[in-house]
C-alpha cells in the first residue's frame with residue numbers, strides 16, 4: 001500500500017517557468033524541490049506535461065522541445081479548427097444563469113480548460129464531455145471564483161464512470177501559488193482519496209496531479225497548439241493576474257482573464273480570431289448606496305473601455321464572458337442587461353461583439369468565426385453583425401443577466 005500521506009509526488013515543477021519559444025530554449029525559472037536534476041511533478045507523471053511532443057529537463061528547468069506532429073490523443077477538433085465553449089460566463093455572484101468563469105478550447109485533438117469556476121464540471125457533462133478527458137487545465141489567477149469548481153472537476157473526474165474516468169494525473173498550469181493550492185487540496189481531500197482507493201480501487205494516478213507554476217511566456221505546446229500567458233491589470237493588489245493566448249495553425253484565441261484596460265490584452269488580441277473579454281457594469285446609483293462597489297468596479301473593465309480595446313485590436317469577434325452585472329431591484333436599482341452592455345460598448349466600437357452565455361460556442365477555421373451553439377434565454381446578446389447575432393439577440397431579453405452582487 002502506498003503511503004497516502006507522502007508528498008513525494010509533488011516534487012515540484014519550477015516556479016515561474018518562462019519558456020521563451022517552442023524550442024529547446026528556456027529562459028528564467030528555477031528547479032523545483034525534487035532532486036534538482038529532473039523536474040517532475042505528480043507521482044510518476046514523468047516530468048513536464050507540456051506534451052508527448054517532448055520535454056527535457058536541465059538542472060531542474062523544464063523546456064518545451066517539440067509541439068509539432070499529428071494529434072496523438074484527445075478528441076476535440078482534429079480537422080484543423082478550434083472550438084471555444086463558454087462553460088461559465090459569470091463571476092462570484094451565485095447565479096443559476098451564469099456559472100463561474102470557465103472556458104473550454106478544443107483543437108488538434110486536445111481539450112484545454114481555462115479557469116474552473118463554480119459549476120464547470122456540470123457544464124462539461126451537459127456537453128457529454130467526461131471530466132477526466134481534459135488534457136490540461138490553466139488558471140488566470142487564484143481568485144476563488146476562478147478555482148472553486150476545481151476540487152469538483154479534479155475529484156469527480158477521478159471516479160471511474162462515464163463522467164469521470166481520469167487515469168492519468170490532473171495537469172494544471174497557473175500563476176505562482178497554484179502548486180501550493182494543489183498541495184493543500186491534496187491534503188484537504190485525503191479522506192476521500194483514502195476511501196476511494198480502498199473501496200472503489202480507483203487508479204492512484206488519476207488523482208495525482210502535474211502542477212506547474214508558470215510566469216509570462218509560452219507555457220504549453222502540444223500537437224501544434226501553443227498556449228502563452230501574459231500579465232494583465234486586475235488591480236494593484238491582485239497579482240499575479242494573467243490572460244492567455246492560444247494559437248493553432250493560423251488561428252488565435254485570446255482570453256483576457258480579469259482585468260481593467262490592458263495593453264497586453266490589446267497586443268495579444270490584435271489580429272486574433274476571437275477575443276473573450278471580461279466586463280463589468282454597475283449602476284452609479286448602486287455605487288452611491290454601497291461604496292464598496294467602487295473597488296469592485298475598479299478591478300474590471302467597463303463596456304466603453306472594452307470597446308476602445310476592441311476597436312484597436314480588431315479581433316474578428318469579441319465575446320464578453322465573466323459578465324458582472326450588478327443591481328438591486330429591491331431598492332429600485334434594476335440589473336443592467338446584456339443589451340445595456342452592448343449599448344455602452346457601441347459608444348466606442350461598432351464591430352462584432354457578443355455578450356456570451358453559458359454553453360455558447362464558437363468554431364474557428366479558415367472560413368472565419370461562427371457561433372455553433374448559443375444558449376437562448378440565458379442572457380446572450382450581439383452587436384455589429386456578429387455571427388449568430390439574430391438568435392443571440394433574441395435571448396437578450398431573457399433573464400436580463402445575473403443576480404446582483406460583486407465580482408472579482
Ligand SMILES: [Zn+2]
Nearest residue numbers: 143234258408
Ligand atoms: Zn478576479
Ligand SMILES: [Zn+2]
Nearest residue numbers: 143145258408
Ligand atoms: Zn473573477
